[in-house]
Amino acid sequence: MLTERWTVPELGPSFGRLTDPPASGAPTPLALAYDDIRLDLVSGIFDLAGAAREFAGSGDREGAMASLGRVGWLGLWERAVGASAARLGEAANARLHDAAAESRFPTRRLRPLVMTPDDVRSTAARLGSGGAPFVAALDELEEAVHAASGARGDERMDEWRAALEAAARRLESAWLALAAMASVEEQHWSDQADRIRAWRRPTWPIWLVSAVVALAAAYAGLVVGGYLPVQPVLRPLTEFWWSRF
Numbered sequence: 001m002l003t004e005r006w007t008v009p010e011l012g013p014s015f016g017r018l019t020d021p022p023a024s025g026a027p028t029p030l031a032l033a034y035d036d037i038r039l040d041l042v043s044g045i046f047d048l049a050g051a052a053r054e055f056a057g058s059g060d061r062e063g064a065m066a067s068l069g070r071v072g073w074l075g076l077w078e079r080a081v082g083a084s085a086a087r088l089g090e091a092a093n094a095r096l097h098d099a100a101a102e103s104r105f106p107t108r109r110l111r112p113l114v115m116t117p118d119d120v121r122s123t124a125a126r127l128g129s130g131g132a133p134f135v136a137a138l139d140e141l142e143e144a145v146h147a148a149s150g151a152r153g154d155e156r157m158d159e160w161r162a163a164l165e166a167a168a169r170r171l172e173s174a175w176l177a178l179a180a181m182a183s184v185e186e187q188h189w190s191d192q193a194d195r196i197r198a199w200r201r202p203t204w205p206i207w208l209v210s211a212v213v214a215l216a217a218a219y220a221g222l223v224v225g226g227y228l229p230v231q232p233v234l235r236p237l238t239e240f241w242w243s244r245f
Contacts, residue, residue: 008052008064009161011045014168018042018175028183029190030091037083038175044076045168065145065160070138073167077131081178085124088182089115092189099197113192123185130177134170141167 012019019042022035048068055063093114100110115123144163148156 008049008056008068009164011049011164011168014165014172015042015045016169016172018172029186030088030095032087032091032182032186034084034087034179034182037080037087040083041076041080041171041175044079045073045171048072048076062149065148068164069145070142073138073141073171074135077134077171077174078128080175081124081128081131084178084182085120085127088123088127088185088189089120092186092193095189095193096196099193103197103199104201105196105199110196113196115189126185127178127181128174130181131174134167134174137163137167137170 018038022033022039052064052067055061055067096110096114099105100107141160141163144156144160148160
């Protein structure tokens with residue numbers, strides 16, 4: 001039987017800046033915002049906490065701890081990382097295509113530069129790399145769940161509550177690391193787009209063809225004018241010219 005002391009803690013204060021309203025600060029290099037993804041992540045955790053409170057209210061301690069267990073937290077985090085990487089990939093490719101259209105960058109050269117699904121997955125791995133302390137906190141939460149499951153009364157409940165709050169704090173740090181890495185990734189693709197936009201079609205082939213044509217015309221003129229010996233390939237042109245003039 002659950003005692004009154006055994007309750008699901010309020011996680012909002014532990015989330016820190018994760019619960020802040022959408023920011024209106026300086027734009028990112030690709031003019032992206034991830035606030036909706038961040039708030040969806042927090043809302044998902046709150047939903048898990050709400051379900052846990054319902055289980056706790058009905059006396060189901062195991063169900064309450066399972067609702068806020070490692071699987072739920074990690075699933076929401078991975079979904080947020082994947083959504084952030086997908087948004088970044090779409091924006092990067094759009095910027096690259098716009099830059100290529102502006103500078104008339106060859107399509108065959110643009111194709112290997114755009115982000116592929118594999119690139120998006122690699123980006124997601126980099127965005128989520130700052131979440132290692134959060135994942136470690138989830139491992140500790142899982143240990144606390146196992147310990148609390150075998151305890152009687154309120155034994156080890158404080159440890160479980162502390163593990164929950166620690167996971168929430170680590171989630172804030174993980175998201176801040178994701179946002180910082182996203183800015184780095186955006187800058188990379190913004191620079192790539194700037195290089196494509198600054199590209200100019202090389203003019204040396206035009207000058208080379210012009211020079212060849214000019215030299216050929218000059219040589220033909222000298223031959224036809226009688227200043228140089230007539231080559232067999234030019235004899236018909238020379239005879240035609242002399243017969244007319």
